[in-house]
Amino acid sequence: MKVFMLGWEFPPFISGGLGTACYGLTKAMSRQGTKITFVLPGGNDQTSDFMKILTADGFLNSEEFKNITFRSTHTALNPYASASGVSTSIEKNVETKSGSPIWQTASSGNQKHYGGDVFEKVQKYTSNATQIAATEKFNIIHAHDWMTFPAAIAASEISGKPAVVHVHSTEFDRCGDYVNQAIYDIERYGMHKAHKIIAVSNYTKNIIINRYSVPAEKIKVVYNGVESCGATRNISNKRDKIVLYLGRITFQKGPEYFIAAAKRVLEKMSNVKFVIAGDGDMTHRMIEYAAYLGIGHKVFFTRFLRGQNVERVYRMSDLYVMPSVSEPFGIAALEAMINNVPVILSRQSGIAEAVSNALKVNFWDVDEMADKIAAVLKHQPLRTMLTENGCAEAGGFRWDNSAAKVNEIYRQVLACA
Amino acid sequence: MAAVCFYFQVHQPFRLRNYTIFETDSNYYDDFKNSQICRKVADKCYLPANRLILELIRRYNGKFRVAYSITGVLLEQLEKYAPDVLYTFKELADTGCVEFLGETYHHSLSSLYSHKEFLDQIDLHTQAIEKHFAQKPKIFRNTELIYNNQIAELIESTGQFDAILAEGADHILGYKSPNFIYQPLRCKKLKLLLKNYKLSDDIAFRFSNQGWAEWPLRAPKFAQWVNAVNGCGYTVNLFMDYETFGEHQWESTGIFNFLRHLPGEILNHPDNSFKTPSEVIQSYPVCETLDIPYTISWADIERDVSAWLGNPMQRNALTEVYKIEQMVKDTADSGIIEDWRKLLTSDHFYYMCTKWFSDGDVHKYFNPYDSPYDSYINFMNVLDNLCSRCKNILYTDSRQLLTAKKAGTKRASRKNRDRDYVSERN
Known part of the structure; x- marks a missing residue:
């Protein structure tokens, strides 16, 4: 089994749970023998290969990740806004090599949750990732959250392989009812085009059913895991x-x-x-x-x-x-x-x-x-x-269980495809 | 010679309302939920079952006989929310074929924590049964059939009771049979009746279980099992929650029809009879002394007390609530004492049980809480408020006492204040 996996962040460059989840899941899948090409947005322009940063930082034990190849697209890396405020300029009517129709709507809306020009980055990521896909051989595509959905669908159309989208969070979680229409459209497009959707909980599954009109049977729930650290708490007699x-x-x-x-x-x-x-x-x-x-x-x-x-x-x-x-x-x-x-x-x-x-x-x-x-x-x-x-x-939430479930979903998807 | 001895447990607690640390008033109970549940159980179980049993007693001219143990806290709720049920119980009492057993008024675990409070609650319960049904209980059954040698001795020391009831599970009895009359260790007069757990649970738990090999259970089959006891026992003690009829086993399972046909089938055999616990111990001799040093109960598979004091929260809550007994009683405030006693009801601690947490089984029954943790937090908040009420009174009292001493006058009698308090509440 070879997986073409599309992600947006990975430790140590994380801003939330998405990077942690990708790290835990891919590590466990690698242990179970699944081969993965993991595509990440690269560091800013001239920065060297993302893979090198990861290994240099000592984050990736080569043994644990032996089945994973990291590929980098060279787009900036800052998915969420920082406290100091962000530029919200949006380049309008960007053309895309993937030819996805979704870009028509992605030109307006509230950008406050994302650092920099997020749509431009997503678009660059999409076109670069699609190019990488053309050079790779794989059985299935797996995309984490909306930023990578257009790339997944484009790669699926080019390669003819099925795409699974993994929903770690939706626009309704991030913004309540005042959603960014462009992001919502991309999420919805990815969910409807995908062969299967993985939701991180039934809570999220229900949001996908009710807000994105996806039939329930298309969605599988896979809980995240946690890495046990075995740390003991220092029970000092502190006053407060x-x-x-x-x-x-x-x-x-x-x-x-x-x-x-x-x-x-x-x-x-x-x-x-x-x-x-x-x-x-x-x-x-x-x-x-x-x-x-x-x-x-x-x-x-x-x-x-x-x-x-x-x-x-x-x-x-x-x-x-x-x-x-x-x-x-x-x-x-x-x-x-x-x-x-x-x-x-x-x-x-x-x-x-x-x-x-x-x-x-x-x-x-x-x-x-x-x-x-x-x-x-x-x-x-x-x-x-x-x-x-x-x-x-x-302790019962183990990434190995999540990985096994994801592999099972791959098998089901490939059996139907 | 086999007597079928039915005893039904009838109990509902005063459930606490959602009580946060920020509450300041002393209304602890969820009146709406309590009345709703009381009414629901009345309509589904108490009323239809009472009517059926009344009908059977009349049809068999007194040959069908049963016993009830009704807690004081349920009697209070029936008076308030379902007086019609109380009326039908009185009708049953008037037939002379129904025995009412004694227990702790508040369905408490006091036997394990405070013997003084235990005996006080038994007295309160005796008074309530005498008031409602004009009978003085002669048979004692402790909360959830909690039993050990010491409890039996304590009950004998009251001089009021002829027998006490206990669980008769295999791992407690070993080779012994629950179908005989026993005597508790070191007791002279008090006798011991044991629940035939197999036949009781066939009705109470397995009746509607379609995966059970004996399903569907009909009265003739059950009567055969009772007949099989002939020759190796005197009595078949069927002890169960009254809610078995219509609530645990819904009417649609055929539980009422089963009960309707059971007396006829049992009495078909000339050696069989129905007897109340008092009649059983009068009819048959004691066969042996039974030594039960460890505390047992009728709950769960373990048949021990781990359903109420199995985890640190339960033990903590129980320790804390019994710790303030003296302080509560020192206030001599009937409102405070009554609130404290309602907190002793075993159900509050049952809700804190984490044993079968993930299974969501029988512990969930009428459980007002989402989780055992929530029930502990709520209970401790109420207890905290009760403590501060006690302290308020005692503190004020001692201050008044001081001023009174200084002024050389006598302190107003407690009785007066109590009367004022009661009239205020009414």
């Missing part, structure tokens, strides 16, 4: 309890509900600190919001964290809260669980449907969130049980 928010600071992740809940918790207990780890277009507003509520001295912003620092912040924390407005899966929650941190999850998430040993709240119900935060901090038995059972449960 730490409650952690870890994620991009954007509308989708619901940081304002976290801060509002923090305010309510602090009305009942004082020995608590709230840590917000991450970055995003709402960072400055959230810092101001915490100050406005008079809890600025209790809310700490670490900005974006990577690698070791992520594990360190988990180990410091007594509780992880994921207040997302809409979360297709929520790998970070699994990471918290496997790092022995109790979690409170938004019910509006994929992970909430998949785990039992976590507390669940509606993201808008600030009082309920505060009630549960206080309960976890106050009651040691509750903490113990959530930690122990949560860690064991998270």
Whole structure:
């Protein structure tokens, strides 16, 4: 089995769960003997081969990834906006070698979530990836999220091989009801043209059915996995309890509900600190919001964290809260669980449907969130049980299982094709 | 010579409302949900089953006899939400063919935590049964058939009871049969009746299970199994939740028809009879002493108490709620004491059980919570409020006491305040 896989980000250059998911999934698939050519947007213009960056950084153990070849298209790499604001210029009426009709609509709309000229990048990626596809031999195409969907469909049309699109997040998760029509159109186009869709949860599957009019039988759910790290928490007798928010600071992740809940918790207990780890277009507003509520001295912003620092912040924390407005899966929650941190999850998430040993709240119900935060901090038995059972449960989410399911889906698709 | 001894457990708890840490009032109960469930169970189970049993008692001229154990917390709810059910129970009591058993008023686990509270609740329950049904319970059945030697001794020490009921599962009894009368270790007068778990569970759990080899179960077949006991036992003790009829087993499974035809089939055999627990122990001799040092119950496969105190949250909640017993009683505030006792109802701790978490089986039944964690958090919030009410009163009391001493006057009697409190509530 040889797979032509199209991705947008890969560690260490990640901004969210998509890169983590691609890393875990391809590593497990490689272990299981699936050959993959993984196409990524290259570093800016003159930068050397992406593969070299990855290996130089020590991220890719050549043994673990022996079945994967990385190919780079030379387009810029910055899928999400940063706090400092971004250029929103859009080149209109760009021509494309792939000839996909979808570009006709991709010329207007709100770009605030993406760094730079995202449509131009997607278009360059599409044409370059399509060229790479013409030089490769493979059985199936697998594309991760909308940025790579046009390339997948174009490659499928050129090669005659079936395409599977993997939906890690939809425009409705990222933007609520005010979607970018151009992105929505690309997502919808990719979903309808693809032979099969992989959704990261039933939650996402339902969005695809209801918002994109895709028949249910075309969609398969494959949960993400988590890499067990075996780290132990340092249970120091620190005076203050730490409650952690870890994620991009954007509308989708619901940081304002976290801060509002923090305010309510602090009305009942004082020995608590709230840590917000991450970055995003709402960072400055959230810092101001915490100050406005008079809890600025209790809310700490670490900005974006990577690698070791992520594990360190988990180990410091007594509780992880994921207040997302809409979360297709929520790998970070699994990471918290496997790092022995109790979690409170938004019910509006994929992970909430998949785990039992976590507390669940509606993201808008600030009082309920505060009630549960206080309960976890106050009651040691509750903490113990959530930690122990949560860690064991998270350990069941293994990338090997996800990879096996994906391989099974390939077989089904190829049998039908 | 086989007597069929039916005992039905009738209980519903006062479920707590969603109570966050931010609540300040002392209304702890979900009146809407409680009334809704009470009414639903009344219509699907209590009323049709009571009518059927009344009909059978009349048809067989008193040869069909049963026993009930109705908890005090359910009696309260029936008075409020389903007085028609209470009326039919009274009708049953009037036939003289129905025995009412004694238990803890609040369906609590007090036997494991506070003997004083345990005995107090038995007294409260006895008073309630006497008030409603003009009978004084002579047979004791503990919450969920929780039993050990010590509990039996405690029950004998009351002098009120002739026998106590317990679970009769194989791994507890070994080679012994549940179809005889036993005596608890170190007891002189008290006798022990054991549940025939196999035949009881055939009705209570397996009746509608289409994967069961004996499905469909009809009255003649069941009567044959009872007849098979003749010669190797005196009594077949069929102990089960009353909700078996119409609720656990829906009417469409044929459970009511089964019950309707059962007395006829059983009585076809001249040696068979129906007896209440009191009649069983009067009719047959004790065959042996039984030593049960470890606590057993009728719950789950384990038949132990792990469904209520199997995990750290449950143990913590139970420890905390029993820890404040003295403080609660020191307030002498009938409202606070009653709220505290309603928190002792075993169901609250059952909801916190994580044993069969992923299976979503019988523990889910009428469970108002999404998860055991939620039920623990809610319970602890209510308990926290109750504690602060106690402290408020005791703190105010001691301050008043001080001022009173200074002024050289006597403190207003507690009784007066209680009366005021009660009239306020009414």
